[in-house]
Amino acid sequence: MTELKTNPSRIAYSCYYERNRDGEQFVPEHVLSYQVAGKLTLSNADKTYVFGEGDIRLIKRNQLVKFLKEPPENGLFKTISIYLDQETLKSFSLEYGYQAATAGKSGEEAVIRLQDQPLCKSFMESLVPYVQGDQLINDDLQRLKQREAIMILLQAQPKLKDILFDFREPGKIDLEEFMNRNFHFNVQLKRFAYLTGRSLATFKRDFEHIFHISPSRWLLQRRLQEAHFLIREKGKAPSDVYLETGFEDLSHFSFAFKKMYGVAPSKL
Template sequence: MTEPKTNPSRIAYSCYYARNRDGEQFIPEHVLSYQVTGRLTLNSADKTYVFNEGELRFIKRNQLVKFLKEPLEDGVFKTISVYLDQETLKSFSLEYGYHASTTGNAEEEGIIRLEHQPLCKSLIDSLMPYVQGDHLINDDLQRLKQRETIMVLLQTQPKLKDILFDFREPGKIDLEEFMNRNFHFNVQLKRFAYLTGRSLATFKRDFEHIFHTSPSRWLLHRRLQEAHFLIREKGKAPSDVYLETGFEDLSHFSFAFKKMYGVAPSKLLS
């Protein structure tokens, strides 16, 4: 495995030689990403996306995503991504006068599969000589490539304007619905609080009012319930289920599972 060779907040090149499950990730900034080789599977709260070699995607900021990176046929998994941070987009907005419409894009999916466009492919190709081998992109060139990326997206994907230049923070949303859809993401409580439009203190207070228990206790119980269902009813292996339901390691999952159900998770498959 090789780590990204440039500042991950701007441009990143990833290369893996083995199947890699990085668990879940909070996406803080918009990102344009191209699948050079291999297969990437992304799971949002309620949908799975699979991207193969040559496919392009746009991922919106402020969402939770699980991902699986797979080299195919003894090959290599490679992606190249351009991250579009809020500071850069705000500067671009002021300079060129782009603004999101007042109606917003609430119905747009968080992960958008982009149609093949020669301009997008040309942009990605122009980055490859810099990120492969031992080359690094200096900060000034990274900034230029970010601005080029914005211009290319506006030219080829006009609908993204209302996403790129929407600088609002998450608003207060239905906490019960959100948690029931996202409990399997293993992130800190402050992330859940932020994504539901609350301070951490308000999140905890609202949570206990709705669920009549603490967030940590509810999350553990809900994740174990889901794990029990997946093992017993779906026949899934505990080694797959513990990651899927938001546990950090198999030993902690097995201990908590046996404490709650009185039997090791592996015994449910017997």
């Protein structure tokens, strides 16, 4: 398994020899990505998205998303991605006068599929020489490709300006509802705090007021409860369940499970 990235990582190339679940589940910046080979499955609290060879997607920033990367038979999983960071987008907005016309809606898709966009596909394919081999790409050239990507996205779908140039940070939302929908994402507490519109200290205080337990203890118990349900009621294997419910490794999951339920998950 390998993952190659330019430095700095404005443009990234991923190449996997085997099935892989990515550990990073928080998307801090917009990502425009092209599926060169293999299948990618993305899932958030609400929906699952599946992308095959030739598909292009825009993953919106500030999302909790799980990744499953599957190479084709006797082949490699390959993607090319370009990151559209806030600094670059704000500079572009000032230079060209772009502004988000409408506030974001709660029902918006976390991942936008860009279908039948030959200009986008041609651009993404043109990035291949930039990411193959050991050559490091000049930062100014990477910035130029970022701006080109923004222009092409706006040409392909002008309404994307309401997403790309919406620079608001997450507002304060219902913490209980959010945590019950997103407990299975393996991210730090500061990510949960940020996405619910709180400082870490306020998040912990509000959390204990609502749940009467610390966030760390609640997350452990809630994940184990979900794992117990998936193994006992759905017949899933512990080796699949531990990642699905937010644990980093199988041994830690098995230890915590046995401590809570008095039996190893494999014996349930």
